[in-house]
Structures are given as C-alpha cells and as structure tokens.
Amino acid sequence: MAFNSIPISARVSGLFAGHFFGFGLFLPFFPVVLGVSGLTAAEIGFILGAGTIARIAASPALSNLSDRTGQRRLSVLIYSLLGAAFLCGFFLPGGSVMLGIAVIGYMVMNAPIVPLSDAYALDVQRNTGADYARMRLWGSAGFVIANLVGGVLAAEGTSWMLVLAIVSAGVVTGAVAMSLPRQQRDNGAASSPAADAETPFRSIWFWPVVTVLGLFQASHAAFYGFGTLYWQAKAVPDVAIGVLWAVGVVAEIALFSVAGKIAQRFDPPVFLFAAGLAATLRWALFPFADTLPAMAALQLLHGLSFGAAHLGAVAILAKVVPARWAGTGQGFLATSVGIQMAIGLSICGALYDLNHDWPFYLMAVVALVGTLIMMALTPLVRRQMGASD
Numbered sequence: 001m002a003f004n005s006i007p008i009s010a011r012v013s014g015l016f017a018g019h020f021f022g023f024g025l026f027l028p029f030f031p032v033v034l035g036v037s038g039l040t041a042a043e044i045g046f047i048l049g050a051g052t053i054a055r056i057a058a059s060p061a062l063s064n065l066s067d068r069t070g071q072r073r074l075s076v077l078i079y080s081l082l083g084a085a086f087l088c089g090f091f092l093p094g095g096s097v098m099l100g101i102a103v104i105g106y107m108v109m110n111a112p113i114v115p116l117s118d119a120y121a122l123d124v125q126r127n128t129g130a131d132y133a134r135m136r137l138w139g140s141a142g143f144v145i146a147n148l149v150g151g152v153l154a155a156e157g158t159s160w161m162l163v164l165a166i167v168s169a170g171v172v173t174g175a176v177a178m179s180l181p182r183q184q185r186d187n188g189a190a191s192s193p194a195a196d197a198e199t200p201f202r203s204i205w206f207w208p209v210v211t212v213l214g215l216f217q218a219s220h221a222a223f224y225g226f227g228t229l230y231w232q233a234k235a236v237p238d239v240a241i242g243v244l245w246a247v248g249v250v251a252e253i254a255l256f257s258v259a260g261k262i263a264q265r266f267d268p269p270v271f272l273f274a275a276g277l278a279a280t281l282r283w284a285l286f287p288f289a290d291t292l293p294a295m296a297a298l299q300l301l302h303g304l305s306f307g308a309a310h311l312g313a314v315a316i317l318a319k320v321v322p323a324r325w326a327g328t329g330q331g332f333l334a335t336s337v338g339i340q341m342a343i344g345l346s347i348c349g350a351l352y353d354l355n356h357d358w359p360f361y362l363m364a365v366v367a368l369v370g371t372l373i374m375m376a377l378t379p380l381v382r383r384q385m386g387a388s389d
Contacts, residue, residue: 008130008180009124012120012124012180013135013137013138014138014176015076015120015173016139016142017138017142018142018172018173018176019110019113019114019139019169020139020140020143020146021143022146022168023143023146024142024143024145024146025150026166028147028150029150029151029153030103030162031044032154032159033090033159034099037159039096043096046100047096047099047104048103050100050104051104051106052338054104054107054111055107056338058108058111059115059331059332059335060331060334062079063327063328063331064325064328066112067324070183070324072116072119073177073182076113076120076177077178078174079112080109080110080170080171080174080177081171083105083106083108083170084166086101086102086104086106086109087105087106087167087170088102089101090102090160091163110170111331114139114334115327115328115329115330115331118314118330120180122318122323122326126323131260132311132314133255133260133311134260137253137257140252140253140256144249144250144253147242147245150162150165151242153165199322199325200321200384201332205384209381210333212370212374212377213313213316213317213333214313214338215336215366215369215370215373216275216305216309216312216313216367216374217309217310217313217337217340218340218341218343219344219363219367220279220305221340221341221344221345221359222283222344222348222359223286223360223363224341224345225344225349228245230356230360233356234290245299247299247300247302248299248302249302251299251300251301251307252302252303252307254303255303255307256307267382268313268315268316268319269312269316269382271309271312272309272312272374273371273375275304275306275307275308276309276367276368276371276374277371278301278304279301279304279309279363279364280367280371281301281364283360283364283367287357314330314333316385317329319384320385347359
C-alpha cells in the first residue's frame, strides 16, 4: 500500500535513478576495481571489450523477449537481480576467469534495462500524461551522485564496497520495478500476425533511420574515450575535470526538466537538428578551449548534443514503433549506438595517437553529416510518425 500511494511517475523516476546509480559506479570505476584485483591492462581491456560486444547483441534480443511475454517490469526485476548475482562472482575464487564471467554477465543482464525502462516510461506518458523527460532526468541525477560516491570509495581503496554498492543498486532497481503496476495489453491482438506485420522492423526505411539516430550519440566517442586524458594533457587538475563532467550532466538535467514544454512546440526531428548543430560546434571548438571557463561553456552544450539527441530519438521510436514492441525498438537503438560507438572509439584511439586534436575534429564532421542525413530523412520520418497517429 505504501508504494501504491506514490505517484507512478515518481516510481518510474526511482527506476531510472536506481539503475543509473549502479551504472554510474560501474562505468568509470570498475576498471580500477579490476586493476586492484590483480588483472593486467590487457586482461581488463579484453573483459570489457567482450562485455561490450555481448551487451550490444543482448540488448535487442532480451528486450524482444520481454515484449513477447508482455512482462516488462518483471523482466527488469529478473535482469537486475541476475546482473547483481553475476557481479557477486567478484567475491568468489577463480581469478581472472571468474572476474570475466562476473563482469560480462553483469553487462549482458543490464543491457535491456534502459530500453525496457524507456518503453515503460513512454507508456506511462502516453496513458497518464506524465512527462518522460522529467522522469528520465532522475537517471542522470543518479549517475552524477554515483560518480561522486564512487570517487570517494575509489580514493579510499575500498573496491569491495564499490562492488557491494553496484549490487545493491541492482536489487533496488528490481524492487522499484515490482512496485510498478503491470502494463495492460490485448493478448489476442498482440499475438496476431496482423499485429506483427505492423512492426517497422521488417521495413527497409527503419534501418537507416535507427542508424542515424545512433550516429548522434556515437559522435561523443572521442569525448567518452579520451576527454579526460585530453584535459589531463592540458594540465587540468583532476578535481576540475570532475567538475567539467558534472557541468555536462547538469546541463542535460536542465534540458530534461523543460523538454516537455519544448516538445509541445517542436516535433522530434527538431530536437535532433539542435543536437547535431550543438555537437558540431562543441567538437569543432573543443581543441581551442584552453581555459576552464571556455571548457565549461562547451560542456553546457552536452545538454543539447546528448540530451536533445536522446529525447528526439526516443520520441521518434515511440511514434513509429507499436507500443507492444517499444522495448525492442529501444533495444535496437541501444545496439545502433553501441556498434557505432565501438567503431568510433577504435578510430579515435588511432587518431589520438597521431594527434590529440584530430578525434574531436572527426566527431564534428560525424555530427554534421548526421545532421544533414537527418534533414534528408525528416520528410520520411514525419510521414511515418503521422501514419502511426
């Protein structure tokens, strides 16, 4: 009864916050944990690389399984608990093999959670009028808080506490998922061949659209992979680097807090145009920012380059993919981002060795190309969105 008295939008916000808190601990700090555990850089790279490949493949497959059963909240519970259980392998004997199983298992089980949470949140928005962006912003807030908490734990050398915190976040995420009401669906209609035929996944137009949607996020590859190293090479203090990262996420949260009102005036492609132009400007100027105020000013563009791109992509898929297959659609988006991000990181790594500035210039070109392609695809996207109304 206590959970039932909490508005559903607040519970979905808690779902995002719980998951991203765990991911905000895992992403930046788990390589450090593995290093403290005695793994070499090559072993860490192999485990995280294998986990990334497995994650890319698992996202649409596990999301689709949840869509077929119609049990998104139960799926989030199961995937969260399985991910936490895998990570408990950190405390078992077995050396690098057991650590590899623990990390890869965790990454695979976590792959569908964001797509399924997005699908559930979009259904809540559709059925209750709640603002998706305001629910999603709590995921960003959870990520920032995790960065701060993880920094303290990492500084104290308590790797086991980091692992326990990530495991606890998985358990909390599952508990919040089960507090949500079960989504309703018409099983008869949903299982019919006609319903399957309505999905856009067999249509040729869907794949270039989902590819370009992923391209906007992949234009951040140079920053995610080498942003901190780049600033360190410019003698930016580590504390200031942490603040710069936080500035970007705060800008993202600020956009999410007002995006609902903006969406009443502009359709999703406009969000992507703004994201692409912001990313082009951000990465083209990135090498020229040699003072902290200039760096912080460019970080404010993260609210558009990432936040607007995410909101635009999610909104487009919410329009063109039937509600029953929303998790699968969001899973394909996650896979598109993952594949292109992996390619971008590989290319940027090679370029960074040649010249530290070149990866960011490349990302500016990628963002500009993505914007131009999106402009060309916008009439098609708007037709498909209109056909679904």
